[in-house]
Amino acid sequence: MNPITQELRFWELLYHLVNKEGMRLVHLSKNRDEAWIEDDRKEPYQIIRVVLRDLDWGREFREEVEKAKQRADDVRKKLSLRQANVVNLIVSLYEPVDSWALDGDRPLPLTAGGKKQLRTILITEGSKEEVMFPLATEWSLRETPDFIPLQQVEDPETLIRSLRNQVRKESDRRTEDERNLFLYGRPVFTFLLLFSIVGMYMLVEQEGSSTDIRTLIDFGAKFNPLIHDGEWWRFFSAMFLHIGFLHLFMNSLALFYLGGAVERIYGTLRFIFIYFMAGLTGSAASFAFNEQVSAGASGAIFGCFGALLYFGVKHRRLFFRTMGMSVLVILGINLTLGFLVPMIDNGAHIGGLVGGFFASAIVNLPQSPFRAPRRAAALLLTAAGLGSLLVYGYTKPQDGSGYLAYAQIGQEYYQEEEYTEARRYLTLAAEGGAESKEVWFLLGNTYAMEEQYDEAGQYFETALDLDEEFAPAHYNLALVFMEKGDLDAAEMSVTRALEIEPDNSQFQELAQEIERRK
Known part of the structure; x- marks a missing residue:
């Protein structure tokens, strides 16, 4: 196999994998003697390196294998295929003249198990069919690569240029198709x-x-x-x-x-x-x-x-x-x-x-x-x-938590001294199931601020039914009783508030005021 024939085999192999089998050309070196291909047709995905080299000695073969190992990790990372196996196909004129096998075994195309493995396969003119037939089966190719007999090739250089252009054209077409997937519309x-x-x-x-x-x-x-x-x-x-x-x-x-x-x-x-x-x-x-x-x-x-x-x-x-x-x-x-x-x-x-x-x-x-x-x-x-x-x-059953917003709105209206609106939303909260002591307490306050003491007292007592230790309700109830003139009831309520919060100065002042009035 002369150099022209060797290059022809290289491009015939690339053309078959890319154009006929639909694999993706990832990288082609500037010298156009090394190509990385991603076999993304089905899982498990793998990476194929095809390189054109003259290997005279086994040392050169092993150096080429080490070079492939070093580059394989970068390609895996680029393709987000960190566990993918790599098949390293070397297209050479002849086998090295000395011993070149790895670990004592010639790296024939046997199925590789596991993950993140690299397997090197040497392809020469005499071994191309022997090598590619089992690979075609292993890779589930539609057909075995067709290597044209040399006697049928009138102008190898023209054929190489044609294959090279077709591979590049197919790669560009696929890249453009993938790009168009992201650019179908406008935002x-x-x-x-x-x-x-x-x-x-x-x-x-x-x-x-x-x-x-x-x-x-x-x-x-x-x-x-x-x-x-x-x-x-x-x-x-x-x-x-x-x-x-x-x-x-x-x-x-x-x-x-x-x-x-x-x-x-x-x-x-x-x-x-x-x-x-x-x-x-x-x-x-x-x-x-x-x-x-x-x-x-x-x-x-x-x-x-x-x-x-x-x-x-x-x-x-x-x-x-x-x-x-x-x-x-x-x-x-x-x-x-x-x-x-x-x-x-x-x-x-x-x-x-x-x-x-x-x-x-x-x-x-x-x-x-x-x-x-x-x-x-x-x-x-x-x-x-x-x-x-x-x-x-x-x-679904309502637990009242959805109506707490009404209570919050009611509180905001109360703070703005819009007592009628506050009462409306607090009532909605209570009717919806948000029957917290604070809701009833605020409702009582809305009536108390408008001097409707009977209604206010009822709501303060309802708040105390929910929590007898709610000191502010006892205090406000004492104020209601005092406004109504029932000083004994007022004294009882403020006394209860002081039992709960004995250091509260506001409660103490009210108790003194009730005592003075009595």
Whole structure:
């Protein structure tokens, strides 16, 4: 085999693996005598190195093997295939003239077990068919590489140029196809969403405060009691509200990057469906498992994570070669924080994540084969999951915690001396099951401040029924009795308050005042 023939075999082998078998050319050296190929057709993935070398001595062979070992780890890292086996194919004129086998055994193409192994195979003109036939079986090739007999090649150099151009063209085509998967659409709707949530934040701040629970509820935050009363639109309106500037900033940043990436991959129409379906499932999960007032685009943003994970399922190798590990790490950190930080609505996050994944399965990726059964199954699973969340949320027993927001609103109105409004919300809290001693105590205060002492006394006594050691209720009840002229009852109440908090100067002063009046 002369040098031209040797180069021809090198390019015939590359052409077969890349153009006919669909393997991916990862790297081609500047001298075009070394190529790294990723066999990503099916698991377990492996890496193939094809190198063109003249090996006169066994020492040169072993040096080539060491060189392959050193480069293999870098290639594994680049491809995110740290455990992949590497097959090192050396195309040479002749075998080395001296002993060249590794560890006393000639490295024939036997199946390698384990992980992260490197196996070197020497290919000469006389051994090419002998070597490639078992490899074709081991690698599940559609056919054994076709090496053209030398007598049939009129112009080897022209044929080499043709093979080289075809390999490069196929590699460029595949690279362009992979690039186009990330650039199908433009992030038009993402910017519209950003404009909408920032605009809504400014409007909420103008009308009140984005951290004020009353303002948030007025503008459509997720609030279970009102959803139970028929305000289902809060599942969607809550997606456009944010609680404070930091919440807005973090979600806007996430939406800019994640939403932009998903809209580019899926296109605008698919992205709209994914975003709102994820937002709906996130809100439904929050409705089912979280009684607190909540707002934000987090559920829909986690749906973008779900959409990227679906892309990873469909294009696993491309996903992990590009953004895969970053997506998984960031997702893992956010979910962990959701379990560790009580204020984070992790139900909305997980619901949005799952909803975004299945919504992506419903619309599928652009230019993917249309598989109606799979998409129908995804639609049915999504509908069943969403329906289950809603049914559970609407039918589960209420523990009253969802109505604590009414108590908070009532307290805010009380502090603003708007006693009628305070009484209305505190009554809603009590009727909803948030029957804490503080609710009844504040209700009593709203009547007392308007000199309705009979009603005030009843609510203070109700608070004491829940906690007989609640000293402020005894004190306020003493004030009510004193205003009504019942000094004996007032004295009994303030005495009980002093038994609980004997060092309270306010209680002591009231006791002295009652004694003076008596």
